[in-house]
Amino acid sequence: MRINTKVIYITFIIVILLLVTNNTSYYWYTKSLLTEALSVRMESTANQIRTSIEQSEEGSFFVEDLVGENLRSxxxxxxxxxxxxxxxxxxxxxxxxxxxxxxxxxxxxxxxxxxxxxxxxxxxxxxxxxxxxxxxxxxxxxxxxxxxxxxxxxxxxxxxxxxxxxxxxxxxxxxxxxxxxxxxxxxxxxxxxxxxxxxxxxxQRFKEIVGADTVVRKTLAANPDILEISGLHGITFGTKPIEYKGSDGSTFISVYDRPLLFGTYNISSAKDLMYYKQSIENNKPVSVVEDWNGKPILKTFVYVPVKNKLTEVQREVPYVISITSDYQSIQQTLNKQLVQLLLIVVLFTVFSCVFIYFVFRFMTKSRETAVQTTQELYIQNVDLMFATIRSQRHDFLNHVQTMYALLANGKKEDQMKYMKELLEEINEVNDIIRIGHPAIAALIQAKYALAMRTKIDFHYEFTGLDGLSLGVKSVDIVKIIGNLIDNAFDEVNKFPPGEREVIVNGWSESNQVTISVSNPVQPDFEVEDYSSMFTIGYSTKVDGEHQGLGLSVVKERIEHYKGTIEVSVEDGWICFQISIPMQ
Structure with missing residues (x-):
């Protein structure tokens, strides 16, 4: 049989498109990784500059304060x-x-x-x-x-x-x-x-020796790819600073109100003010790639807020460190990779074409065998489908025949009872919570209904329990989880509606099943020894039945199965976490 040329052409086009898409995605992914790496390095450099400036400023402030003390004398x-x-x-x-x-x-x-x-x-x-x-x-x-x-x-x-x-x-x-x-x-x-x-x-001389401008010069010398570093005032940059008038009528700007606190600001653009404000508003670094004089550059803006005052003589002002770095090195790397990728695409395309040709030849020779095998498999699937339909039809006819017989004999009440049981069975199957353990599913379903009645926000999540043998009797796992949930419900009922919340999680790992129950507690809740919570008679409830029995039952059952229970209180929440080995 002759090979379909049209199919081969279409296949070649699809393969080429897939290769181009894959390599283009790889190119842009590599570009984003390199850009992100450069941005992270610039952020790290900015933080190093920040630390050095803070240390030098503390030193200069110390010298300035010594001068102030001498002035008082x-x-x-x-x-x-x-x-x-x-x-x-x-x-x-x-x-x-x-x-x-x-x-x-x-x-x-x-x-x-x-x-x-x-x-x-x-x-x-x-x-x-x-x-x-x-x-x-x-x-x-x-x-x-x-x-x-x-x-x-x-x-x-x-x-x-x-x-x-x-x-x-x-x-x-x-x-x-x-x-x-x-x-x-x-x-x-x-x-x-x-x-x-x-x-x-x-x-001023001290600041020149160890100050911000010295830090900037040393940083530029150690990083040839950094083109410029600017210290932009966190308040006055982009605005007109306050001007003071001297006795002779001339105006001057305060030393600490200058829009540019240190470094230089020659590589500027109209969008700098927007990125500057973004870094301040979000308190996160902002990095952008721009074109400057025909070459790509990366600008990084890092906001440095005023620290909490440690002494009454601190004079820090907020500022933004702007670092402009050369992006051409990344572009050159990307261009080199693009050439390599194109070469790989060409070689792989040729290889793919040859491979597809032989595949088509093989497919043509084995087409009749494939068709025959497909027909046999199709017949088997059809037979299986008819068997499934017959089984469903058999059950359906049984239900219909039963209801018809009851109706024919005038047993309307029995018919209604039968239909009610059938509907309940269907509803139970439809409403089952997909937890993986029937007893736990039934318990959670019941507690969920109770939570709705008592206006408790009840959250649960169980994973990894499908088909597992927990090694615990169903009645005992219900006792353990049920008592923990009841205890949590009793505690959150002390809160007004809207603040009642209980979270239950369950999972399996390391050959053991773990259940955690968490809920908020009152601000004055204090337990010096958590072991006392599991003694008979301990309770935080002021009324109600079975006071002081639930947690003792939980502990007894967990110890019976050689499990563990941990209690922690953090940020106004208490969490009981149990772990029981699986068999």
Whole structure:
């Protein structure tokens, strides 16, 4: 018989389509795996950067706090040297005092004539005298006001000591220096706040040595495939930060309000703000593949929230670490794999075509034998089908003949009784819970009906019990499970409807069957010794029958079959778990 050429062509096309689909799926699956691996590595790198930055920031904060403590000591020294009345202190006197104390300057701050405002009245720095109002300074003014009113500062920002407050090192509003560290002292014995300040160049130098930018540089040097690392402020990035106005009318942004806290941000896109917000809202890393200047890149955004404050002087701000890495290495790997896959497809297709050709030849030669075998098998199946139909017909006729005979003899009541029994049998078969053990199935069905009446949310799941010999008498397994469920029902009935829940699970493993019954308990439920729960007479019920007998029966039956029972209470739930060896 001639080989059907059309069938061969169709088969070849199907094989080629299957191969292309399989290899395309493998290609994309490999791509996703490589992308995910790179994303995970970038997330790990971001977490390493986070840890290094936290350690360096703690160190810089420690240095800054030491400077603050020294400023307080200098302020105490100045208090002993100055007249308590600001009008009796001169600017020249403050200049000499600054030289004597080894600081950059002193300023004396007092209430202005405009309500509660606070201004600089005297200073060793002429530019500081231009500060006639501190209300625009935000929380700095709040600190000044609290210090002058209550002699103590309570706001969360800054360093707070006895009669003293020091803000973060900052750009002076007077523009007298690039960055300075200010300390403010007031104990009520003077009519002014003593402000002492020093240039914060040393703090900045410390940050340059061990700070975030140094961590970023070292990370970039150790990972050539990382193109850029950015520390994006968790609040001000993508928005216009608060601008403060100096005494000369110029505006400046706080050191800790800068949108870019560390690193660089040259590789940017319009969607960065969206991914930035996603990482913050979900508190999960976000990784995306984009095209930048004609080459693929992977961007990973990791949110770093503010830690729970361990001390009152922490000044962390939330931020997002953005890492941009080169995606070309993955693309090159994928292209190489694609070429290999195409080669495999071609070779396998040729092999498949040759193989199918010989298969078709073999099929053609054995076609008559196959047809004959198929006909014989079909006849056998038809015979089996008729035998099954005859058996069903026989049973059906028996039921019909019985009901007809009862009806013909006028025995209507007997007929109704017979039909009722027949219907009950059918319903029982249809309603049986497919658990695998008839006794357990019947018990669960009964408890489910009881749970519905008492408005208990009853959940159950049994697996692996089909056809197993549990090695336990049905009456005993019903006693054990039934008492545990009854005990659970009694406990949850103490809760209002809607909060009553009982969970029963059963499974077999390691040649033993395990049953667990769990339910919530009252908040004040306490048992120091769980073994006391299985003693006769123990009960948490205030009324009812058979108090204190159920759990003792459970323990006795389980020990009889050399099983074990464990009790645990966790998160407001109690769980009884029994394990019984199977025979």
């Amino acid at each position: 200098v302020a105490l020294f100045a208090e002993s040297k100055l007249d308590p009345d600001i009008d009796k202190v001169t600017n020249e006197q403050l200049v000499q005092l600054a030289k004597q104390a080894g600081v950059d300057g002193f300023s004396l701050m007092k209430r202005s004539g405009k309500g509660d405002d606070i201004m600089v009245g005297k200073s060793s720095e002429p530019k500081e005298l231009q500060i006639t109002s501190t209300i625009p300074f935000g929380y700095w003014f709040t600190a000044f006001n609290q210090l002058m009113t209550n002699h103590q500062v309570t706001i969360p920002e800054g360093q707070k000591l006895h009669n003293f407050w020091s803000g973060i090192y900052e750009v002076p509003a007077s523009g007298s220096s690039n960055v300075s560290k200010f300390g403010y002292y007031y104990n009520g014995s003077t009519n002014y706040i003593i402000c002492v300040f020093v240039n914060a160049a040393k703090i």
